[in-house]
Amino acid sequence: MTYFLQTSAAAAAQPSGTAAFIVQMAPLLLIFVIFYILLIRPQQKRAREHQEAITAIKKGDEVVTGGGIRGKVTKVSDDEAEVEIAQGVRVRVVKGTLSQVLTKNAKPAND
Numbered sequence: 001m002t003y004f005l006q007t008s009a010a011a012a013a014q015p016s017g018t019a020a021f022i023v024q025m026a027p028l029l030l031i032f033v034i035f036y037i038l039l040i041r042p043q044q045k046r047a048r049e050h051q052e053a054i055t056a057i058k059k060g061d062e063v064v065t066g067g068g069i070r071g072k073v074t075k076v077s078d079d080e081a082e083v084e085i086a087q088g089v090r091v092r093v094v095k096g097t098l099s100q101v102l103t104k105n106a107k108p109a110n111d
Contacts, residue, residue, distance in 0.1 A: 053101045057081055062102040065093055070102075 057063065061073045063083060074090060075082035081098070084090045 054095050054098055057095065057098070057101060063098050064100040064102065066097040066099050 057073055057076055059073055059076060062070065063073055063081070064070050065083070069083075069085050069091075071083035071085040071091075073081050074084050079095055080092050081095055082090050082092050
């Protein structure tokens with residue numbers, strides 16, 4: 001009789017199948033939420049801001065290409081921009097390859 005009571009008590013202490021599944025999945029869900037908040041969302045925000053800056057390029061803006069070449073935009077079309085990298089030297093670049101748009105009133109770091 002005492003054996004029966006011990007096994008019944010042990011069975012009652014174990015959670016049901018659904019409850020056990022939720023308890024096992026909770027840490028994984030928590031890890032996903034933390035990754036989303038710390039990694040995915042900020043990266044999406046930076047990508048959105050970069051895309052907005054690229055689409056808002058206009059004549060006279062200073063840009064940095066993906067290769068690190070700095071120049072001034074002289075002409076803009078739908079998917080390309082003409083960048084003057086030296087006096088009289090103009091290159092056409094695809095807007096998607098521009099890595100940074102510099103503001104006109106930004107001061108150099110060493111001043």
